[in-house]
Amino acid sequence: MIVFKTFLRIVKKCIFPIILYTVILVLFSSINISTEDNNMNFTASKPDIYIINNDKYEGITKSLIDYMSANSNIIELKDTKEAIDDAIFYRDVNFIMEIPVNFNEEYLKGQELEIKIETTGDYPSVQAKNLLNRYLSTARIYQHLNLNEEDLIKKVNATLENKVNIEITSGLDTSALTKTATYYNFLNYAFLAGSIYVICLVLSSFKNENIKKRTLISSMKINRFNRNLLLSNSLFAFILWLIYVILSFILVGESMFSMHGLIYIINSFVFAICTLCIAFLLGNTIKNKDAINGIINVIALGSSFLCGAFVPMEYLPKSVLNMAHILPSYYYIKNNNLISTLETINLINLKQIILNMLILLIFASIFIVITNIITRKTRN
Amino acid sequence: MKKIIEVKNLTKEYKKLKAIDNLSFDVYEGEILGLLGPNGSGKSTTINCILSLLNFSKGSIKIFNKEMKPDAYEIKKEIGVIFQDVAVFDELTVYDNIDYFCGLYISDKNKRKEYIEYAINLVGLKEFIKFYPKELSGGLLRRLNIACGIAHKPKIIFLDEPTVAVDPQSRNNILDGIKKLRESGATIIYTTHYMEEVEMLCDRVIILDKGKVIASGTTDELKALANIEEKISVEIVEFDSKHLKNIKKLPNVSEVTYNNHLLQVIYTKGDNNLTKFMDYLKKEEIAYQKIFSERPTLNDVFLELTGKELRD
Numbered sequence: 001m002i003v004f005k006t007f008l009r010i011v012k013k014c015i016f017p018i019i020l021y022t023v024i025l026v027l028f029s030s031i032n033i034s035t036e037d038n039n040m041n042f043t044a045s046k047p048d049i050y051i052i053n054n055d056k057y058e059g060i061t062k063s064l065i066d067y068m069s070a071n072s073n074i075i076e077l078k079d080t081k082e083a084i085d086d087a088i089f090y091r092d093v094n095f096i097m098e099i100p101v102n103f104n105e106e107y108l109k110g111q112e113l114e115i116k117i118e119t120t121g122d123y124p125s126v127q128a129k130n131l132l133n134r135y136l137s138t139a140r141i142y143q144h145l146n147l148n149e150e151d152l153i154k155k156v157n158a159t160l161e162n163k164v165n166i167e168i169t170s171g172l173d174t175s176a177l178t179k180t181a182t183y184y185n186f187l188n189y190a191f192l193a194g195s196i197y198v199i200c201l202v203l204s205s206f207k208n209e210n211i212k213k214r215t216l217i218s219s220m221k222i223n224r225f226n227r228n229l230l231l232s233n234s235l236f237a238f239i240l241w242l243i244y245v246i247l248s249f250i251l252v253g254e255s256m257f258s259m260h261g262l263i264y265i266i267n268s269f270v271f272a273i274c275t276l277c278i279a280f281l282l283g284n285t286i287k288n289k290d291a292i293n294g295i296i297n298v299i300a301l302g303s304s305f306l307c308g309a310f311v312p313m314e315y316l317p318k319s320v321l322n323m324a325h326i327l328p329s330y331y332y333i334k335n336n337n338l339i340s341t342l343e344t345i346n347l348i349n350l351k352q353i354i355l356n357m358l359i360l361l362i363f364a365s366i367f368i369v370i371t372n373i374i375t376r377k378t379r380n
Numbered sequence: 381m382k383k384i385i386e387v388k389n390l391t392k393e394y395k396k397l398k399a400i401d402n403l404s405f406d407v408y409e410g411e412i413l414g415l416l417g418p419n420g421s422g423k424s425t426t427i428n429c430i431l432s433l434l435n436f437s438k439g440s441i442k443i444f445n446k447e448m449k450p451d452a453y454e455i456k457k458e459i460g461v462i463f464q465d466v467a468v469f470d471e472l473t474v475y476d477n478i479d480y481f482c483g484l485y486i487s488d489k490n491k492r493k494e495y496i497e498y499a500i501n502l503v504g505l506k507e508f509i510k511f512y513p514k515e516l517s518g519g520l521l522r523r524l525n526i527a528c529g530i531a532h533k534p535k536i537i538f539l540d541e542p543t544v545a546v547d548p549q550s551r552n553n554i555l556d557g558i559k560k561l562r563e564s565g566a567t568i569i570y571t572t573h574y575m576e577e578v579e580m581l582c583d584r585v586i587i588l589d590k591g592k593v594i595a596s597g598t599t600d601e602l603k604a605l606a607n608i609e610e611k612i613s614v615e616i617v618e619f620d621s622k623h624l625k626n627i628k629k630l631p632n633v634s635e636v637t638y639n640n641h642l643l644q645v646i647y648t649k650g651d652n653n654l655t656k657f658m659d660y661l662k663k664e665e666i667a668y669q670k671i672f673s674e675r676p677t678l679n680d681v682f683l684e685l686t687g688k689e690l691r692d
Contacts, residue, residue, distance in 0.1 A: 006476070219453045219484065
């Protein structure tokens with residue numbers, strides 16, 4: 001009991017960094033959760049365009065302008081070169097098209113005059129360009145049929161009216177799950193930093209050569225002492241993990257009350273075991289308390305950056321991800337990302353996730369073996 | 381007296397170096413035994429072997445007539461150790477530190493509280509119980525180190541050079557505390573290379589050198605080994621070296637030296653040597669400023685036996 005009591009007294013002394021890591025977790029997660037919207041619903045979007053018509057508003061010209069107006073937002077601008085350039089520069093419009101004089105007349109004769117365009121080069125401008133190309137290529141097809149003007153316009157309009165209905169069959173709330181993954185990815189840093197800091201500090205105090213000597217000559221059985229110390233550290237790691245899981249329910253909400261939420265929790269628990277083993281290894285190796293902060297920065301921050309806790313894995317270079325394979329955080333974060341896209345939960349879909357969890361447990365076993373070797377060597 | 385610790389033929393070897401060489405001695409109940417020797421003489425190694433912190437090559441160690449082993453927890457209950465280096469938690473207050481080390485022996489909370497208060501009072505740390513080690517001076521830190529080692533009221537206390545690098549006031553406080561511990565019935569094994577402390581505290585002394593016992597006994601018994609009865613020192617500004625031969629011829633004088641205006645005369649035996657020597661100075665009209673007489677010290681014993689100083 002005295003070991004546990006002393007453990008708590010030391011933890012009490014380093015409560016500030018734990019609070020700090022938790023605040024960082026809550027703050028970063030909240031910002032990301034509130035800004036991120038990755039829902040797979042589709043909403044129609046229209047580019048902002050400006051049309052300069054030098055032709056008469058009739059025939060093909062009228063039909064083209066009507067089609068573009070129906071599928072875009074027509075922006076009103078002063079008809080001066082300066083106003084048009086400014087609008088493009090400030091992105092008030094995405095696309096400007098200038099219909100030449102006699103466009104309708106020449107088109108019916110089979111000659112297509114060039115429509116001048118100016119674009120901002122962004123996605124909406126490409127969308128507007130596609131609209132224009134779609135109209136012109138459709139009209140070109142019907143033109144070959146030698147139809148009169150009225151029929152040609154009718155046919156083109158009828159063809160362009162055809163629309164494809166897209167139905168999303170997935171019932172997965174990807175937005176909520178991605179938010180949950182974001183939170184649990186951030187947890188990689190907070191949990192690693194918090195547990196390594198406390199466990200290393202406590203172990204380096206208890207394992208201080210002179211204090212250890214006093215403990216060894218005391219009447220407390222050494223096995224009992226080691227067991228108490230191990231349990232105290234494990235209990236601390238468990239409580240910290242539990243706090244972070246409870247926080248995920250508060251921050252992310254509904255999606256945590258699902259099978260996906262449960263898998264996130266299990267994955268983080270396996271990672272917590274692995275982290276505990278890392279902390280034990282470091283605690284038994286580090287003699288200098290001043291070195292703890294530096295080591296936390298290297299391990300917690302380093303693995304968070306390399307494994308995609310802060311920056312999504314998709315944006316990381318392949319070489320970085322290849323290197324990240326040697327870190328437990330990689331498998332933990334990879335699992336979080338996999339869970340967020342898990343359509344149906346069955347053994348086949350869970351196979352990769354379970355495999356990653358097993359890799360985490362293998363990492364934990366390796367750390368335990370190394371710790372034992374170091375401890376025995378030191379004891380001898 | 382009852383034998384508490386029995387060390388027989390203890391030998392500790394580090395590869396080719398013999399740190400302890402066939403060491404044998406006993407410790408009796410209620411005594412303060414001093415282990416005196418220069419640095420590297422094997423004092424701390426002996427203590428570490430007795431405490432089962434180090435494996436030894438040969439010999440046997442019995443405490444309370446039972447073999448001392450790393451798992452002899454019943455024996456360990458009765459042992460307290462104060463190491464040379466301060467062994468406390470930086471993150472705990474004075475009170476919490478003593479509570480932890482006492483708690484390794486005593487699980488009863490109320491009993492522990494009573495014992496902690498006893499230890500705090502013994503070392504005089506009552507005003508500092510809420511202080512952290514970093515807020516304490518070197519002397520106070522040493523006192524805390526002692527309190528941590530004795531809070532569980534052990535019957536045997538090992539003190540391994542507890543006054544190294546301590547200011548005189550704290551040193552006196554520590555020595556007073558050790559006397560109080562003896563008065564309370566504890567048996568103390570005290571290692572040091574400060575002979576004054578040994579002379580002041582110890583009932584018996586074992587002088588170690590190169591892992592061997594070179595002499596043992598009470599301080600008087602040991603001083604008798606030095607073959608010195610008295611050492612007379614005289615400050616003389618102008619001294620004719622021709623007197624050296626004459627002084628050497630005086631009865632019972634074994635050695636005469638004159639260095640830096642200080643004349644030293646060593647007598648092997650005899651009574652009233654100082655008075656007789658002052659009569660000689662008067663007769664020879666030798667002017668002197670100060671004159672004083674000293675009894676032999678343990679350093680003289682060590683010098684006599686090994687040809688070197690204790691603090692070499």
